Amino acid sequence: MLTEPLSRQNSTLLPGDAVPAVAELRRDLDLVPLGSRDRLQSLMRHDLVDEYLLLIAPTVVGTGRRLFDGIELGDLRLVGATPTSTGVIIATYQRG
Structure with missing residues (x-):
């Protein structure tokens, strides 16, 4: 706690x-x-x-707990994407 x-x-x-x-x-x-x-x-x-900053790693997984499972996202739009030197992409999404 x-x-x-x-x-x-x-x-x-x-x-x-x-x-x-x-x-x-x-x-x-x-x-x-x-x-x-x-x-x-x-x-x-x-x-x-209002905004999601997601780190997307080049790893494929088949199981696990999903962040957006059962959530209505509505209108999300990609407003930025930055690749890093390690292959991770930093993606920024904003609502409508």
């Missing part, structure tokens, strides 16, 4: 349910949530994610 102070600089621990806390904070701030897949999916289901 996380407790204050957090080891990451410029980070704040949100007590309680993240959905209402993020909804309130995003009115005035640009947020970058760090956490588990489940936490991110909860924010996605409540329409609280």
Whole structure:
């Protein structure tokens, strides 16, 4: 369980349910949530994610837990793609 102070600089621990806390904070701030897949999916289901920054590695896998499983993405558009020297592509998608 996380407790204050957090080891990451410029980070704040949100007590309680993240959905209402993020909804309130995003009115005035640009947020970058760090956490588990489940936490991110909860924010996605409540329409609280405006931009996705995905690191796409040249690895093929057949199983595992999927980030977008059961989530309606709506209109996402690719707004940037940067290849790295290791073959990873950094792709930025924004909503509609």
